[in-house]
Amino acid sequence: MAFNFGGAPGGASLTAPAFGAATTTSAPTGFGFGSTTTGAFGGFGTTTTSAAAGSTFSFSNPTNAGGGLFGNTQNKSFGFSSGLGTGTGTGTGFGGLGGGGLGFGSFNLQPTQPQQGGLFGQQAQAPAQSNQLINTASALSAPTLLNDERDAILAKWNQLQAFWGTGKGYFNNSIPPVDFTQENPFCRFKAVGYSCIPSSKDEDGLVALALNKKEADVRTQQQQLVESLHKILGGNHTLTVNVEGVKALPDDQTEVIIYVVERSPNGTSKRVPATTLFNYVEQTNIKGPLQQLGVTMSVTRTSLSPAQLKQLLQNPPAGVDPIIWEQAKVDNPEPERLIPVPMVGFKELLRRLKIQEQMTKQHQTRLDIISNDISELQKNQATTVAKIAQYKRKLMDLSHRVLQVLIRQEIQRKSGYAIQVDEEHLRVQLDMIQSELNAPTQFKGRLNELMSQIRMQNHYGAVRAEEKYIVDTDLLREIKQHLKQQQEGLSHLISVIKDDMEDIKIIEQGLHDSVHVRAGKLS
Numbered sequence: 001m002a003f004n005f006g007g008a009p010g011g012a013s014l015t016a017p018a019f020g021a022a023t024t025t026s027a028p029t030g031f032g033f034g035s036t037t038t039g040a041f042g043g044f045g046t047t048t049t050s051a052a053a054g055s056t057f058s059f060s061n062p063t064n065a066g067g068g069l070f071g072n073t074q075n076k077s078f079g080f081s082s083g084l085g086t087g088t089g090t091g092t093g094f095g096g097l098g099g100g101g102l103g104f105g106s107f108n109l110q111p112t113q114p115q116q117g118g119l120f121g122q123q124a125q126a127p128a129q130s131n132q133l134i135n136t137a138s139a140l141s142a143p144t145l146l147n148d149e150r151d152a153i154l155a156k157w158n159q160l161q162a163f164w165g166t167g168k169g170y171f172n173n174s175i176p177p178v179d180f181t182q183e184n185p186f187c188r189f190k191a192v193g194y195s196c197i198p199s200s201k202d203e204d205g206l207v208a209l210a211l212n213k214k215e216a217d218v219r220t221q222q223q224q225l226v227e228s229l230h231k232i233l234g235g236n237h238t239l240t241v242n243v244e245g246v247k248a249l250p251d252d253q254t255e256v257i258i259y260v261v262e263r264s265p266n267g268t269s270k271r272v273p274a275t276t277l278f279n280y281v282e283q284t285n286i287k288g289p290l291q292q293l294g295v296t297m298s299v300t301r302t303s304l305s306p307a308q309l310k311q312l313l314q315n316p317p318a319g320v321d322p323i324i325w326e327q328a329k330v331d332n333p334e335p336e337r338l339i340p341v342p343m344v345g346f347k348e349l350l351r352r353l354k355i356q357e358q359m360t361k362q363h364q365t366r367l368d369i370i371s372n373d374i375s376e377l378q379k380n381q382a383t384t385v386a387k388i389a390q391y392k393r394k395l396m397d398l399s400h401r402v403l404q405v406l407i408r409q410e411i412q413r414k415s416g417y418a419i420q421v422d423e424e425h426l427r428v429q430l431d432m433i434q435s436e437l438n439a440p441t442q443f444k445g446r447l448n449e450l451m452s453q454i455r456m457q458n459h460y461g462a463v464r465a466e467e468k469y470i471v472d473t474d475l476l477r478e479i480k481q482h483l484k485q486q487q488e489g490l491s492h493l494i495s496v497i498k499d500d501m502e503d504i505k506i507i508e509q510g511l512h513d514s515v516h517v518r519a520g521k522l523s
Contacts, residue, residue: 132178136162139169139178140186162186165345182344183319189345190320192328193352194338198301205259205271206244206301207278211294215248218256222246225293229258232289233280238263248362250354257301274300309339317342
């Protein structure tokens with residue numbers, strides 16, 4: 001007898017299980033990441049409602065009979081989009097496109113759809129959930145498939161599959177196996193991150209489209225994209241498609257945020273609500289043309305209501321330990337702007353890492369732009385300072401010229417008139433100032449001394465470099481004048497000394513003659 005962990009095909013009983021038999025796996029119905037059977041990464045309860053295809057252009061819910069061109073939607077759910085694949089739910093999502101935050105998983109709140117079962121729209125009833133837990137516990141602890149020692153090996157294998165979050169757990173021949181998905185409470189590859197809560201309102205009408213194209217291609221073809229979206233929306237001349245922003249995403253994808261403006265006949269205009277536009281583009285007949293344009297996913301950018309936010313925080317996601325969820329809420333760095341979201345599996349971790357790297361590149365690009373702007377502003381500031389100094393010098397020159405003109409004009413006006421008393425007082429004051437300036441020990445002498453020192457300092461380096469003395473022309477003239485004055489002083493002193501010497505000789509001659517005369521008389 002062989003044994004099979006892969007599951008029997010269809011509804012066949014396990015009469016002869018065998019290792020390695022190829023079987024089919026059922027699609028998970030709960031919260032799942034990386035599943036190839038769902039459009040996005042799934043959510044806490046899959047949403048199956050979608051807008052019906054209509055023959056005419058209308059954003060209204062197909063079940064509503066009235067409401068005008070843009071009717072009110074009845075299913076306003078909220079979701080943290082978790083992937084860039086085609087989303088099948090109608091929940092309002094954020095984070096999946098890497099714009100408002102790094103979201104993982106989907107929280108689908110459906111207050112308008114009763115009889116869904118469970119807080120997050122799970123389809124199973126309480127007894128079914130209890131049976132699921134019992135079957136899971138039996139598969140992990142006490143399987144009775146072979147009724148021998150091999151059941152213990154099977155239990156360990158089931159535990160390994162549960163920890164990994166994939167495979168099927170066989171435990172009884174009469175009961176179908178348990179599907180181990182990554183949302184099961186025993187999966188070990190789980191963590192909790194944080195996503196930004198969008199601040200946009202539903203009235204802003206922002207819907208994000210993920211295109212499987214590069215950012216450069218989208219920007220070059222932005223006008224064609226807008227025209228194509230307008231045709232898909234019905235080509236109504238009262239509607240205008242506008243692009244709010246374009247942002248690059250990992251894996252050569254691009255996020256385009258759009259909104260639609262409706263113009264009324266009286267000239268007023270308003271934006272189409274985000275939920276209305278989202279429900280319209282999620283219709284089956286609209287998804288096909290959008291996919292031809294390269295759109296892989298669409299989510300709304302709307303904020304959470306306080307009731308929705310409270311409901312999300314109070315109830316941990318499926319498969320997440322309540323203790324870990326409570327600790328994540330406590331560790332939230334900014335509870336007003338961030339909300340905890342689960343991360344399950346390596347694919348989600350890799351996707352979050354890619355989005356983080358993309359955001360880091362965008363931030364670095366913005367920092368480079370700011371740095372270039374600052375450098376340009378610094379250059380402009382230096383140029384402006386130089387121009388201000390130049391204009392100051394020009395202003396001073398013009399002021400002196402104006403003063404000279406005024407002096408000449410005043411001289412011509414006062415020519416022929418006698419000096420008045422106030423003018424005489426002014427002349428006396430000016431003479432006093434001039435005498436103070438010309439005083440040897442006052443300002444003029446000090447200025448001359450400072451000028452001499454400045455000239456010597458200016459030429460000191462050149463003299464040392466050339467190893468010879470170079471005297472300034474003005475300084476040389478001053479030295480010559482000083483030496484000339486010294487020479488004249490010395491010449492005058494010598495002439496005075498000579499005159500004095502001649503006088504002394506005359507005196508001596510006179511004294512000598514008088515002595516001889518007296519001596520002759522006495523003899």
